[in-house]
Amino acid sequence: MRHRELDEALLSAADRRQGTMARLLRQRVALVCLGIIGLFVLCAILAPVLAPHPPNYGYTNGLTLDGQPLGSSGTFLLGTDTTGRDVLSRLLFGARVSLTVGVLATLLQITLGLALGAISGYYGGWAEIVITRLVDIMLAFPVVLLGLTAAAVFTPSVTTTILVIAATQWMYMARVVYSMVLSLKEWQFVEAARAIGVRDWRIVWRHILPHLGPVVISYSTLGIGVSILLEATLSYLNAGVPQPTASWGAMISAGLTYYRVDPALVLYPGISLTVVVLAFTLVGDGLTKALRARS
Amino acid sequence: MLAYLTHRLLGVVVVALGVLTITFVLVSMVPGDVAVFYAGPHASGQLINEVRHSLGLDKPKYIQYFEYLWQTVQGNLGQSASLDEPVRTAIWQRLPQTLQLAAAVIVLELLVALSCGTLAAMYEGSLFDRVGAGLAALGVSLPGFWLGTVLLFVVAYKLSLLPLGGYGDPLPEYLLLPALTAAVPSGFWYSRILRANLLEILHADYIRTARSKGLARHWVVLRHALPNAIIPVITIAAMDLGQLLGGLVVIETVFSWPGIGFLAYEGVQNLDVPLVIGTTLFTAIAIALLNIVADLLRMVIDPRVRLG
Numbered sequence: 001m002r003h004r005e006l007d008e009a010l011l012s013a014a015d016r017r018q019g020t021m022a023r024l025l026r027q028r029v030a031l032v033c034l035g036i037i038g039l040f041v042l043c044a045i046l047a048p049v050l051a052p053h054p055p056n057y058g059y060t061n062g063l064t065l066d067g068q069p070l071g072s073s074g075t076f077l078l079g080t081d082t083t084g085r086d087v088l089s090r091l092l093f094g095a096r097v098s099l100t101v102g103v104l105a106t107l108l109q110i111t112l113g114l115a116l117g118a119i120s121g122y123y124g125g126w127a128e129i130v131i132t133r134l135v136d137i138m139l140a141f142p143v144v145l146l147g148l149t150a151a152a153v154f155t156p157s158v159t160t161t162i163l164v165i166a167a168t169q170w171m172y173m174a175r176v177v178y179s180m181v182l183s184l185k186e187w188q189f190v191e192a193a194r195a196i197g198v199r200d201w202r203i204v205w206r207h208i209l210p211h212l213g214p215v216v217i218s219y220s221t222l223g224i225g226v227s228i229l230l231e232a233t234l235s236y237l238n239a240g241v242p243q244p245t246a247s248w249g250a251m252i253s254a255g256l257t258y259y260r261v262d263p264a265l266v267l268y269p270g271i272s273l274t275v276v277v278l279a280f281t282l283v284g285d286g287l288t289k290a291l292r293a294r295s
Numbered sequence: 296m297l298a299y300l301t302h303r304l305l306g307v308v309v310v311a312l313g314v315l316t317i318t319f320v321l322v323s324m325v326p327g328d329v330a331v332f333y334a335g336p337h338a339s340g341q342l343i344n345e346v347r348h349s350l351g352l353d354k355p356k357y358i359q360y361f362e363y364l365w366q367t368v369q370g371n372l373g374q375s376a377s378l379d380e381p382v383r384t385a386i387w388q389r390l391p392q393t394l395q396l397a398a399a400v401i402v403l404e405l406l407v408a409l410s411c412g413t414l415a416a417m418y419e420g421s422l423f424d425r426v427g428a429g430l431a432a433l434g435v436s437l438p439g440f441w442l443g444t445v446l447l448f449v450v451a452y453k454l455s456l457l458p459l460g461g462y463g464d465p466l467p468e469y470l471l472l473p474a475l476t477a478a479v480p481s482g483f484w485y486s487r488i489l490r491a492n493l494l495e496i497l498h499a500d501y502i503r504t505a506r507s508k509g510l511a512r513h514w515v516v517l518r519h520a521l522p523n524a525i526i527p528v529i530t531i532a533a534m535d536l537g538q539l540l541g542g543l544v545v546i547e548t549v550f551s552w553p554g555i556g557f558l559a560y561e562g563v564q565n566l567d568v569p570l571v572i573g574t575t576l577f578t579a580i581a582i583a584l585l586n587i588v589a590d591l592l593r594m595v596i597d598p599r600v601r602l603g
Contacts, residue, residue, distance in 0.1 A: 136306065137313030140579040142541025145556075145571075148563045152571040153321050229438055233545055236440045239563055252441055259448055266448070270441035278436035285432065 023290035030286030033279035040276050043092050044099040051089035052077065056244045058084040069262045081251070081265055082258055090246040091268055097247045098228045098276065101162055105227040106220050108166035113173025114216070118204050120174070121181030132178075135171040143168040143230060144237070151239030161240045165230045173219055177212060184208050214291040218284055225280030232273050248273045303587045310583045312364075318572050319363050323356065325568055372573035377565035382573035386555055392462060393554030396543060399474035401532065407482025408528055409521075412489030416524075417516055419494060431487045434480030439542060443476040443549035460550040473550040477542060481535070485528050492524035526597045533589035537582035 024030055043050065053059070053076075063084040064070060070080045078087040120131035147164045154160050184190065185208065193203050232249030234240030241247040243254075248269035255265030338346070347353050354362075366373070372382035415424040450472060451459045457468050496502065497520055505515045544556030551557065555574050562570035 133309055133313065136583075137310050137317070140310050140314055140537070140583045141317075141575065142537065142544065142578055142582065144541050144544045145559055145575040145578055148544070148559050149318070149321060149571050149575045152563050152566060152568050153325050225436065229436070232438055233440060236438075237545070237548060237560055237563070249438075249440075252444065256444065259444075259452070263448055266441070266444055270438065270445065273438055273441065274433075274436060277438070278433060281432050281436045 024283075024286050027286045027289070030283050030290075033282040033286070036275060036279040037283060040095055040279070041099060044095040047089075047092040047096050051086075051092045053086035053089045055089040055093040055246045056085065059086070060084065069258055069265060071262065071264070078268055079262065079264060082254055087251075087265065087268060090251060091248070091272060093246040094248045094251060094269060095272070095276075097158065097241055097245060098231060098273075101158060101165065101231040101241070102224040102228040102280075105162045105165040105169070105231075106223040108162065109170040109223060109227075110173055110216060110220055112166065112170035114177055114209070114212070116170070117174040117177025118181050118208065121178040122185055122200070122204055122208070131174070135174055138168065138171050141168060144233060147230075147234045148237065148239050151234070151237075156239060156242045158241055158245070161231055161234055164234070165227050169223065169226065169230075173216075173223075176215055176219070180212060180215065181208055184211055218288040218291060221280055221287055222284035225277045225284065228273070228280070229277050300587075303590070307580075307583045307587065311580050314576060314579045314583075315364055315367055316360075318576050319360055322363075322568065322572055323359075367576070372576065373569040375562075375567055375570045375573075377562070377567040377570065382570050385558060385570065386574060386577050389553055389555045389558045392552060393540075393543060393547070393556065395466070396470065396473060396477075396547070396552060396554060397536075397539060399470050400477045400539060400543070403474050403478035404482040404485060404532065405529075407479055408485035408489050408532075409525070410486075411483065412486035412493065412524075412528070413516065413521060415486060415490040416493035416497070417513070419490075424490075427483065427486060427490070431483045434483040437480055439476060439480070440545045440549050442480070443473065443546060446472050446476055447550070460552070462551075462553050469552075473546050473552050476549070477539070477546045481539075485532060488531060489524055489528045492527055493520055496520045496524050529596060530589070530593045533592050534586070536585045536589060540578055540582060540585075 024034075047055075059076075059080065061075075061084075063080065069082055069084070070076055072079045076086050076088070078091065081087055081090065116131050116134075120128040143165075146168055147161075150156075150160055150164045181204075190203060190207055193207050198207075231240055231247065232252075235247040235249030236253045238250075238253065241250060243250060251269040252266050252273075255262070255269070258265055344353075352359070370383060372386070374380075375382050375385055378385050411427055415427045418424055447460060451457045457472055460469075460472075462469050493516070497516070502515060502519060505519050506512070510519075543554065544559060546552070547554045547556035548560040555578065559571050559574040561567075562574065
């Protein structure tokens with residue numbers, strides 16, 4: 001593990017707490033992206049209030065006479081999709097699915113990564129061998145293929161999608177935590193705690209895990225972006241969130257059949273997706289920088 | 296060296312065993328009676344029992360597990376439910392196309408990384424450099440399937456410059472768009488790594504020596520700095536080969552490129568469990584083996600690396 005980074009993380013623990021947010025807010029790009037994320041979260045939470053129409057209702061006046069999607073109009077601000085549903089409402093409810101999957105899948109993968117990483121790093125021995133091997137095994141599975149397998153075996157649902165994403169992403173966190181715990185446990189404060197008879201789980205919980213905070217924070221931010229992207233990809237392949245639930249990835253794949261008539265059906269969800277994921281990526285990068293900087 | 300190889304190959308065996316176990320567990324979780332599925336909806340009870348017996352489904356689970364292991368070790372991945380041929384045959388038929396695409400992607404990726412990374416480092420802080428940084432972040436955030444779709448729409452449909460996906464003759468015309476879609480975003484990403492390496496190396500003593508003997512700046516960069524700076528990029532690209540293979544699943548589907556990724560996608564659409572599992576298994580083991588190749592490659596191009 002990069003010891004320099006660790007030293008920085010430990011030494012700056014106190015002044016970091018005041019400084020990180022300020023440092024993040026000083027980066028203009030990160031600030032804008034933070035705003036975008038706020039907007040996205042608001043849209044997701046307030047979707048039922050903001051949406052002008054129910055997202056899954058196919059309007060008979062939402063299609064042209066020969067059954068093609070409508071362009072934007074006063075009733076349907078962004079037009080309708082291939083079955084006469086309101087695109088704007090579906091975009092808003094799609095944000096909901098993205099946020100739910102993004103946050104829950106990230107929480108799950110961080111928890112798994114922290115637990116398994118800490119156990120293998122702290123205890124060593126058999127736990128270490130088994131967990132590192134499990135990490136190697138899971139890293140060999142390509143995410144999308146495992147997602148397709150899960151879709152073929154189980155019925156696709158939001159829960160399955162979350163589980164698949166978490167199952168294929170926790171190893172990265174586990175590796176980082178493992179190597180950090182490995183060096184943290186050699187520090188004197190851990191030795192001191194052990195000397196006065198503090199139990200193992202308490203040492204890990206109270207004395208080691210707090211040092212992992214910065215890593216976990218920047219990792220989670222990046223992880224939400226990645227999870228949102230994976231959800232969209234799986235849904236695009238009909239292996240994620242099933243119809244008729246509005247999901248940006250599924251909207252893109254459904255819009256494909258009408259690309260000649262109405263390319264906007266592919267454009268709107270694609271742009272939303274790119275902007276949101278980009279915002280999470282840039283805030284994650286900004287956070288990493290802000291947490292590391294200690295000039 | 297030999298000890299290292301043995302150690303790594305043993306690691307692959309463990310990984311393969313784990314992958315097999317996980318896929319076996321997944322297969323046995325398939326809802327419904329597999330024997331009924333194979334025998335057909337109108338089969339008699341006796342026929343279903345015969346099918347169950349011939350598939351070995353009446354044996355205890357642990358025996359089924361070992362038989363599954365044994366079959367897979369022999370290269371038998373089972374019968375595809377939708378294609379009327381063994382899964383192995385289907386994979387072998389589609390593999391060359393995936394390899395063609397992967398090769399094109401790697402070449403393009405390194406070209407983008409090399410050109411953009413070098414220019415960004417030579418003109419550090421310039422507009423080009425800053426745009427490059429933005430593009431790298433965009434590259435990791437852009438959904439590959441959407442980028443591919445937009446490229447198909449603009450280049451192939453609106454401008455009619457290239458075919459609308461698929462595979463055929465002349466190959467480069469069909470290959471260009473899918474390869475670009477996969478290669479350009481990651482190429483931008485690698486270009487940032489190359490740029491960072493170059494900037495670090497440009498402060499090294501031997502670069503100052505080269506400059507002070509009167510060598511032009513661009514020659515110093517190209518001849519003295521670049522060969523050293525490119526090594527980590529190739530290393531990382533080699534380690535990412537597995538992710539590349541996984542990512543191609545999506546690209547192949549978007550462009551109807553008849554590779555193993557598209558095969559797996561078709562498998563899901565046809566609820567062909569053996570086909571999907573076989574493809575996943577094959578790719579996972581290929582990735583485990585590719586990681587060893589990446590390590591060896593690292594050693595060949597960078598003599599400082601000692602494996603062990």
